[in-house]
Amino acid sequence: MKSERFFNMRSFLLFPLALLLLASSAIAQTPQATPPPPAAPRSVQFPKPVEKTLANGLRVIVVQRSEMPLVTAQVLVKSGGEVDPTDLAGAADMTASLLTRGTATRSATQIAEAVEALGGSIASGGGWDASTITTSVMTSRIDPAFAILADVIRNPAFKDEEIERSRRQALNNLRVALGTPGSIARFVAARVVFRDAPYGHPLSGTPESVPRIKRDDILKLHDTYYRPDNAILVIGGDVAPQDGFALAQKYFGDWPKPATALPNAMVGNPVGDANTRRVLVIDKPDAGQTAVLLARTGINRTSPDYFRGIVANAILSGYSGRLNWEIRVKRGLSYGAGSGFDMRRWSGQFTASVQTKNESGAEVASLTLAEVS
Incomplete structure (x- = not known):
């Protein structure tokens, strides 16, 4: 009897709550006739970058923001897929991806373990106009993180086994991409828009070009474009400009600038006829959409x-x-x-x-x- 009264009382107490929830749900589903007025504008203050160029031509930018004890540093090389040799599409992308796969003094595993021990992260990759390598750590561990960052950008080993592993991964990714209608459409569209210009090939290469990329091609691309006068070091976070410049000088100041001039790579902008439309249909019978x-x-x-x-x-x-x-x-x-x-x-x-x-x-x-x- 007591349990029955308790059940009835609990049901009675929950009933108003159910009504309230139902009423709230109904109100929430009622469309609002007019949008709410905009809030008052808020002022935004961006941290001011401080810049310096080292004697070897490396441009260093420090952006101090000390709300949290974290620092991110990125080396940006101002060359990417646009500098791929004509028959070696994907070479720049593969070169960038291999930077963290071993140096003259560290294996890929040792690099990963060292960064993990610092509680940080490191990653590299290529784009169309740039190749980057980025590390993030706590402020107190920025010095050893910079040592690793400088090592992988300046002294990559490009070991044969790592190149083959990267090649297999690239080919597997291409096979997957070429099985989806969206990726096929993007590949074809780039070829139509940019034609034979460097932007016309997939950034990661093609099934024909990736197997042709050899270690000598990667070494040549790295030697040609990975140089201080073609790079920018950006340091952001809990670091004062003078400390950031000191780290840059310590780990990148002796990065030698080659005597040869940087190749003048320029990608033309195809001129299309705005009055002409082309409709391309690619038949893929097994496509689900x-x-x-x-x-x-x-x-x-x-x-x-x-x-x-x-x-x-x-x-x-x-x-x-x-x-x-x-x-x-x-x-x-x-x-x-x-x-x-x-x-x-x-x-x-x-x-x-x-x-x-x-x-x-x-x-x-x-x-x-x-x-x-």
Whole structure:
């Protein structure tokens, strides 16, 4: 009897809560007629970078921000996939990925263990216009972290077994990519937009070019482009500018600058005919869905239209952008549609992409063209 009264009392107490929850849920689902007014503008203060160039040409930038006892340092080499030799697409990307795979005095395992012992991280990789290696540690351990950072950027071993492991990984990734409609569309679009220019090949290479990359090719690329007068060292976090410059001088001041001039690599910007449209259809019978991708020549990072392009694209892209609104919200033909500029050093491209059912591929292609045109 007592337990029954307790049950009834508990039910009675929970009943108002259930009503409250149901009422709150109903209120939450009621659409708001007008958006709330914007909040008052807030002032933003960015830390001021302090810059110095070492005698060997290495540009050093220190950005002090001492809210947390952490420091991140990045060496950025101002060359990436754009300098790949014509028949060795993917060479720059592979070179960058191998930096942490062993040096003249440390194996890949020893590098990983040393960084882990510092409670930090280290990573390297290549892009189209730059190759980077980055380390992050607590402020108190920045000195030994810099020793490792300098070692991997200046003295990579490029061991044969590590090159072969990297080659296998690159080929496996390419096989996976070439099995998905979206990746195939991106590869083909880059070739159409940039043609035979360096930007026209996949950054990681092709199934034909990756097996051709040899150790001598990697050594040559590293010797040619990994040099202090083609690099920037950025140090950010809990470090004073004078301390950052002292670390740079200690570990990179004797990095020799080659006597030979840096090769003058320039990627042309293809001029497309705005009045001509090409429709390419790639038949992949086993594809579970269709990728629709619109591509055309875009702008580079120094274009006077840089910020205008970002603002203009905001009208097309995003959840409430015209592409997603027409294709997903109004017609339910895709989980999402978007667009964007890929602005690189020498050139760039604009793309709009959608994934949809095979049956609605033609309709989505027409809608994409209509919204972008």
